[in-house]
Amino acid sequence: MSAHTSPAFGSPAALAWRALRQDRLAVCGLAFLALLTIIALLGAACTNFVPAFDPTTVRLTDKLLPPFAYASDLVASDDLPALGQYFLGTDELGRDVFSRMLQGAVVSLSIGFVAVGISMIVGIFFGAVAGYFGELSWLGLSLDTVLMRFTDAMLCFPTFFLILTVVALLPASIYNIMIVIGLTSWMGTARFVRAEVLSLKDRDFVIAAHATGLSSWRIVTAHLLPNAMAPVLVSATVGVASAILTESALSFLGFGVQPPDATWGNILADGKTFIFDAPWLFFVPGVAILLVVLAFNLVGEGLREALDPRRAER
Amino acid sequence: MTDVSITHANPEVDRAPAAILEIEDLVVKYPLRVGWFGRANQYVYAVRGVSLSVNAGQTVALVGESGCGKTSLGRAALGLIKSAAGRVRFGGELISAMPRAAMRPLRPRMQMVFQDPFSCLNPRMPVATIVGEALLAHGRCGKSQLHQRVNDVLAQVGLEAQHKSRYPHEFSGGQRQRIGIARALALEPELIVCDEPVSALDVSVQAQILNLLQELQDRHGIAYLFISHDLNVVRYLADRVAVMYAGEIVEHGDAQAVLETPAHPYTRALVRANPVPDPDSPDESVVLEGEVPSLTDEVIGCAFRTRCADAHAECALTAPARTRLDSGVEVACHLYTRPNGLANAQSS
Amino acid sequence: MNATDSGFDLAGLCVDVAPQRPRGATSVNIIDKVSLRPVRSRTTAIVGESGCGKSLMALALMGLVDAPLQVRSGTLRVGDRTFALSDKDAVRPLRGDQLAMVFQEPMSALNPVFTIGEQIVEAIVTHAEVGAAAARVDAVGWLKRVGLPDPQRAFDKFPHELSGGMKQRAMIAMALAPKPDVLIADEPTTALDVTVQGQVLRLLGSLQAEIGLTVLLITHDLALVARHAQHVAIMYAGRIVETASVRQLFANPQHPYTRALLKCMPARARRGEPLATISGAVPNPNGFVAGCRFAPRCEFVTEACATVPPASQVEDEHLVYCWNVGL
Numbered sequence: 001m002s003a004h005t006s007p008a009f010g011s012p013a014a015l016a017w018r019a020l021r022q023d024r025l026a027v028c029g030l031a032f033l034a035l036l037t038i039i040a041l042l043g044a045a046c047t048n049f050v051p052a053f054d055p056t057t058v059r060l061t062d063k064l065l066p067p068f069a070y071a072s073d074l075v076a077s078d079d080l081p082a083l084g085q086y087f088l089g090t091d092e093l094g095r096d097v098f099s100r101m102l103q104g105a106v107v108s109l110s111i112g113f114v115a116v117g118i119s120m121i122v123g124i125f126f127g128a129v130a131g132y133f134g135e136l137s138w139l140g141l142s143l144d145t146v147l148m149r150f151t152d153a154m155l156c157f158p159t160f161f162l163i164l165t166v167v168a169l170l171p172a173s174i175y176n177i178m179i180v181i182g183l184t185s186w187m188g189t190a191r192f193v194r195a196e197v198l199s200l201k202d203r204d205f206v207i208a209a210h211a212t213g214l215s216s217w218r219i220v221t222a223h224l225l226p227n228a229m230a231p232v233l234v235s236a237t238v239g240v241a242s243a244i245l246t247e248s249a250l251s252f253l254g255f256g257v258q259p260p261d262a263t264w265g266n267i268l269a270d271g272k273t274f275i276f277d278a279p280w281l282f283f284v285p286g287v288a289i290l291l292v293v294l295a296f297n298l299v300g301e302g303l304r305e306a307l308d309p310r311r312a313e314r
Numbered sequence: 315m316t317d318v319s320i321t322h323a324n325p326e327v328d329r330a331p332a333a334i335l336e337i338e339d340l341v342v343k344y345p346l347r348v349g350w351f352g353r354a355n356q357y358v359y360a361v362r363g364v365s366l367s368v369n370a371g372q373t374v375a376l377v378g379e380s381g382c383g384k385t386s387l388g389r390a391a392l393g394l395i396k397s398a399a400g401r402v403r404f405g406g407e408l409i410s411a412m413p414r415a416a417m418r419p420l421r422p423r424m425q426m427v428f429q430d431p432f433s434c435l436n437p438r439m440p441v442a443t444i445v446g447e448a449l450l451a452h453g454r455c456g457k458s459q460l461h462q463r464v465n466d467v468l469a470q471v472g473l474e475a476q477h478k479s480r481y482p483h484e485f486s487g488g489q490r491q492r493i494g495i496a497r498a499l500a501l502e503p504e505l506i507v508c509d510e511p512v513s514a515l516d517v518s519v520q521a522q523i524l525n526l527l528q529e530l531q532d533r534h535g536i537a538y539l540f541i542s543h544d545l546n547v548v549r550y551l552a553d554r555v556a557v558m559y560a561g562e563i564v565e566h567g568d569a570q571a572v573l574e575t576p577a578h579p580y581t582r583a584l585v586r587a588n589p590v591p592d593p594d595s596p597d598e599s600v601v602l603e604g605e606v607p608s609l610t611d612e613v614i615g616c617a618f619r620t621r622c623a624d625a626h627a628e629c630a631l632t633a634p635a636r637t638r639l640d641s642g643v644e645v646a647c648h649l650y651t652r653p654n655g656l657a658n659a660q661s662s
Numbered sequence: 663m664n665a666t667d668s669g670f671d672l673a674g675l676c677v678d679v680a681p682q683r684p685r686g687a688t689s690v691n692i693i694d695k696v697s698l699r700p701v702r703s704r705t706t707a708i709v710g711e712s713g714c715g716k717s718l719m720a721l722a723l724m725g726l727v728d729a730p731l732q733v734r735s736g737t738l739r740v741g742d743r744t745f746a747l748s749d750k751d752a753v754r755p756l757r758g759d760q761l762a763m764v765f766q767e768p769m770s771a772l773n774p775v776f777t778i779g780e781q782i783v784e785a786i787v788t789h790a791e792v793g794a795a796a797a798r799v800d801a802v803g804w805l806k807r808v809g810l811p812d813p814q815r816a817f818d819k820f821p822h823e824l825s826g827g828m829k830q831r832a833m834i835a836m837a838l839a840p841k842p843d844v845l846i847a848d849e850p851t852t853a854l855d856v857t858v859q860g861q862v863l864r865l866l867g868s869l870q871a872e873i874g875l876t877v878l879l880i881t882h883d884l885a886l887v888a889r890h891a892q893h894v895a896i897m898y899a900g901r902i903v904e905t906a907s908v909r910q911l912f913a914n915p916q917h918p919y920t921r922a923l924l925k926c927m928p929a930r931a932r933r934g935e936p937l938a939t940i941s942g943a944v945p946n947p948n949g950f951v952a953g954c955r956f957a958p959r960c961e962f963v964t965e966a967c968a969t970v971p972p973a974s975q976v977e978d979e980h981l982v983y984c985w986n987v988g989l
Contacts, residue, residue, distance in 0.1 A: 212448035213421030516711035521926035589885035
């Protein structure tokens with residue numbers, strides 16, 4: 001118990017933000033992701049409306065050009081890339097890799113966020129119900145047992161193969177992929193939330209909420225979940241990275257988003273045939289994926305430190 | 315004392331001795347080991363047949379050491395944990411078997427103040443919400459009047475309106491305890507169970523909170539079930555005292571009588587062990603050798619006999635019945651059971 | 663108390679907190695020129711409320727103060743050797759050897775994966791060249807001395823198998839086995855039941871007499887001090903405000919803070935009368951005023967209080983740090 005420093009002001013969220021800002025690596029990651037989001041949004045506008053950034057323009061005369069190569073004179077003026085230069089080279093159909101990467105950015109990021117969003121909603125729901133209402137039982141089996149064994153079963157499933165199967169059976173759209181990834185990655189979140197809720201249930205302020213006659217819904221949403229979110233947020237940041245990787249793997253295998261839509265995964269897939277002739281087709285999306293995953297992981301680590309309850313001053 | 319149920323607008327003028335809380339033969343147990351399919355096959359009996367009552371506007375202290383079951387009793391009294399046997403009546407209504415939904419409208423009338431100021435408040439909620447959310451939940455006031463109501467309650471506990479938007483971690487222990495009291499007070503309860511409310515506070519802050527509790531009782535006529543291990547605080551605040559040991563009440567009666575002329579050997583040990591801030595007062599503490607009995611099995615005879623200097627053969631055979639002494643104090647001890655011992659069911 | 667009586671001699675301890683952020687912030691003083699001279703083979707109590715710095719002082723004595731807290735100055739004389747407390751490495755050899763410490767929570771101070779016997783043996787062997795067998799005999803002897811029933815069996819018990827009072831006794835055995843001169847007990851009984859509290863403190867008292875142990879008892883409970891200590895120092899906001907023998911303090915408290923503390927104890931109040939309180943609250947180190955730190959809450963404050971009051975001798979052994987002595 002210390003009165004060493006003055007009491008920190010602000011809401012716990014504000015305090016956590018201040019603590020996060022101290023972690024240089026996390027701030028770098030956050031800055032990178034912010035920049036990437038801006039580029040992706042701008043890129044979406046550019047690729048749809050600005051002809052110079054059209055990712056579908058095929059220029060058979062300019063196949064497999066290296067990065068920073070200039071467009072040849074044979075290219076029609078409508079089909080010229082921005083500033084007449086291919087910043088990241090061209091692929092085997094003469095399409096501007098830079099434009100394709102821009103299009104893929106939006107797709108990859110949105111798959112990541114939506115998938116994680118779905119998994120968080122499902123996971124929080126299962127975890128909160130199992131943690132708070134777990135003692136309710138029918139026929140000798142408690143709700144907690146039922147939900148958790150189901151979670152365990154899902155964990156044992158080789159989810160990647162489940163995704164492949166579903167994707168093979170359903171039409172391969174971006175939405176299906178998002179939903180499938182989301183519905184197969186909620187288990188970790190459910191466990192975290194359940195563990196937090198179980199330990200929070202016995203805290204005095206939760207008993208006080210019960211004593212003042214608040215409804216179960218209110219107790220769970222206003223008292224339990226806000227205090228249980230720390231591990232969820234951390235696993236969410238890492239989850240986005242993991243979703244992006246899964247999507248890339250799917251596309252690499254040919255099961256993901258179909259051409260001509262570009263995602264970083266399928267640019268990578270196309271590039272594998274030309275790895276010796278045009279290595280940039282492989283490395284550019286690969287490095288991009290690497291940087292994004294790294295950035296998310298750094299932010300996740302930083303969040304974990306910032307939200308660590310031991311940091312909180314009594 | 316006659317048992318008259320009259321509610322008075324001004325409790326100071328005429329304290330009608332209506333029992334607001336009546337506990338009869340309450341048993342609380344916790345599962346210890348869980349067998350196949352989640353069935354518990356061994357229990358810890360935290361409360362083993364306790365009978366107690368609290369009158370309106372009165373302070374009844376529940377005294378005992380750690381593990382005696384007083385916290386469990388306090389929570390069971392409010393219906394926060396399920397009791398295995400026995401009855402709890404609040405304002406005449408039987409609440410011990412009431413389903414949760416039926417209890418909701420009763421809850422504002424019976425509140426709790428907790429021991430640890432650092433865990434009794436939701437760290438992610440501002441003070442205004444902590445104090446006011448129950449008011450909204452029970453429809454006591456609309457959103458427009460909420461601010462004013464919260465300001466009023468905060469003023470009553472000695473906090474300022476500007477504290478409303480702050481978060482618990484910005485306050486000291488004493489202030490947090492005041493916020494906890496404000497939360498309980500906002501609903502205008504008739505009974506507050508205070509579970510060691512000042513044990514975690516410094517002496518000077520303790521004095522402020524005790525004054526506050528007394529003032530609130532004088533003003534609103536709130537009854538207190540005051541759980542504590544500190545006999546000095548109990549002597550100062552309580553009208554009646556119940557001493558608890560290993561899940562049972564061993565002595566129960568008027569505070570002054572119990573604390574100044576303790577009858578039960580355990581109460582005597584507690585009173586003597588209580589340090590007094592006077593270097594000249596002799597240290598008469600008795601050493602309690604022996605182990606506390608395990609509460610997982612049924613205790614045969616008196617639970618205190620393993621540590622009692624006055625134990626004799628009968629103590630190991632039968633549990634002592636409650637005897638009423640001339641002072642009005644009830645004791646559960648073989649030293650006092652007479653051949654035609656009076657075992658009273660209920661004290662008022 | 664003259665120099666030959668002291669178990670040890672602490673002079674001029676100053677501890678600051680040097681915040682690392684924001685950069686360049688000035689350090690804030692917490693403990694200011696605290697000096698202490700406990701009497702050999704006696705119990706000296708350090709009494710204060712939370713935030714007064716008493717636990718911090720104990721840590722400073724043991725060389726356990728870490729950043730952002732910093733010992734700015736202070737010397738410790740043990741026997742005929744003097745140590746500068748700002749140098750943590752200088753004090754390290756003393757730790758456990760001549761200066762031992764017992765903490766408030768026996769549960770967290772004992773390692774749950776080792777038996778208490780093993781932990782006592784470890785304490786012995788760290789500070790003396792003793793073989794394992796001899797150390798074991800010694801350890802069992804200590805377990806007996808601290809009053810654990812059946813010491814041979816207790817040796818093989820794990821901390822979780824013992825009750826709170828017994829764990830605390832085991833901790834005392836661990837602290838005293840290397841035969842230190844001084845034992846610092848930081849709120850040793852706060853987490854224990856009242857019936858056990860007395861036993862543990864009486865144990866310390868009897869060890870005092872038996873082995874000539876000097877005990878520094880840190881507590882917030884004046885009632886315990888009345889029963890179990892012989893000398894007392896009252897601390898407020900990082901400074902000592904009054905030192906006296908226990909008898910003198912209770913009979914003739916001089917400092918306004920001491921008087922207020924005694925008055926607001928429920929044991930000294932009458933039923934039905936509001937308890938006396940001290941207006942205001944214990945200040946945060948950022949809010950310490952220049953001059954007497956109790957001045958903002960004192961009912962006798964005068965202009966003189968803007969400077970730090972020196973020690974005034976009231977009686978033999980009784981010192982007060984207040985301008986208004988005699989009121």
